[in-house]
Amino acid sequence: MTKEQAHGILVIGAGIIGLSAALELQKQGHQVRVLDRTGVAAEASAASAGAYAFTDIVPLATPGIMRKAPKWLLDPLGPLSVPPAYALRIAPWMLRFWRASWRSRYQAALAAQVQLMAHSRAALERQIADVDGEPLMQREGQLQLYEGEAAFRAALPDWELRREHGIRFDLLHSPAEIADIQPGLAPRFTHAGFTPDWMNTVNPRDWAGHLAQAFLARGGRIDTAGVTALRSEGGQAVAQTTDGPVAANHIVVACGAWSHHLARTLGERFPLETERGYNTTLPPGAFGLRTHLTFPAHGFVVTRISGGVRVGGAVELGGLKLPPNYRRAETLLQKARRFLPGLDTSGGTQWMGFRPSMPDSLPVISRSARAASVVYAFGHGHLGLTQAAGTAELVADLIANRPPALPMQPYAATRF
Incomplete structure (x- = not known):
């Protein structure tokens, strides 16, 4: 050159x-x-x-997040995890995260x-x-889904922050209201927030x-x-x-x-640091998805990709060199099947990638x-x-x- x-x-x-x-x-x-x-x-x-x-x-x-972190970190397949082989290496980053x-x-x-x-x-x-x-x-919007009144109320301060900053949304208080936007969800999801401008x-x-x-x-x-x-x-x-x-x-x-x-x-x-993200992409026909679905308590999303369905998310802080743990992708897919009873999970393609995180x-x-x-x-x-x-x-x-x-x-x- x-x-x-x-x-x-x-x-x-x-x-x-x-x-x-x-x-x-x-x-x-x-x-x-x-x-x-x-x-x-x-x-x-x-x-x-x-x-x-x-x-x-x-x-x-967020303030108070470190009180939740130990419970998450102890679950190797949870929404936030650190592989034991990487725990010492990431300690300085976690200290900065706590300070943030x-x-x-x-x-x-x-x-x-x-x-x-x-x-x-x-x-x-x-x-x-x-x-x-x-x-x-x-341009189909997004649903953030909550299981029960307590989980929904715990999320209300974040929705109020969005309101303060001009973000449009509607709060939904029943499975029937949710089904008007996205049919086929398990009735355990009783509340939601819908952001129509999401794309x-x-x-x-x-x-x-x-x-x-x-x-x-x-x-x-x-x-x-x-x-x-x-x-x-x-x-x-x-x-x-x-x-x-x-x-x-x-x-x-x-x-x-x-x-x-x-x-x-x-x-x-x-x-x-590296947020190692996992997902599985299912072929067209897997589910009649109308909008982007976010499950905040479980740390993953379900989204429409080229007519198919992609199930992915969670955060594994594991650097660039450790081998992938595709059990994380399988766990997310199993949850998605419970949350969307009509989801066809056959024929999927797994993936893991590195997201750069400060x-x-x-x-x-x-x-x-x-x-x-x-x-x-x-x-x-x-x-x-x-x-x-x-x-x-x-x-x-x-x-x-x-x-x-x-x-x-x-x-x-x-x-x-």
Whole structure:
């Protein structure tokens, strides 16, 4: 590989964040090249739930969450788990997670999440219009489902937060009201909240592929190569790849759960951990799903993907190297069968992927503190698809030295 021309921008990562950033930078007149070690949407972006979760404004680290964590962590198949082989390694991250749940820090993270969600919602609509992407969208709303009055009442403060921030919803108080929106649920679900403005993509892999094709059609370039290190040299940033050095005026690091390894080669350390997500995708005809279903007490969702059904979620904090535990996917599927008695669970395809998670639930969208020509865009957790278009616009603002649309300190590389 030869060096990029002086005006070029190199994006490392061809997932939904990297592709969105590449498209936005291209739209603003830059020559952009994308590098990825495995190809377009070959990691977490390929098999997410396909949801734009703009209503999920509450950070994972909420006040009091550490009182619940021991019960979750002791259940190896529960909604939040840490494999014993990884427990010591993740202890520093868990300490930061606990600190992020302190009320003052939680309130600051909530405010930052709200502003990023609002910006990302508007940015997504601009992106959809720009690439003629409406046929790949499903605007069918979402049901959050509760078993009994007590569980529903415990969730009301979160619904009140949504109301305060302008999120539309209807609260449902009987199985009959729920069935009007989604028939076929077990009667154990007595209450729900319905967010009508929730949307999904038809298939996250197809959406990422659509963005990649738009980028290529406009003169962009996507190559497959691993990147092993970054350095600053003569006012440019240089990526050391498996095919040799590649230089550019700016490098955007958007390689998800692997991003902190590249940052470390610049001398920067980030408390980035890996939410290992599991799912099973069932073929068309598995169930007559009308809307996205969320089971908050069980940590998983059921969503429509390319006419089939995807059952997935939960959080396993286990890093990049431990082998998958597909019993987690099987447990979720068994629960889904109990919750949706008519669900046909045959013919499914299992998957496990890595979601990059910061302890305060906020991504890093920031210039590097060590190399001004490097911009970071990673750490979105399970909200990468949701926040991709908004992140892309903020990255473009940083590279152009424009005042960003949001106050950027909550997402700064130096906040840790």
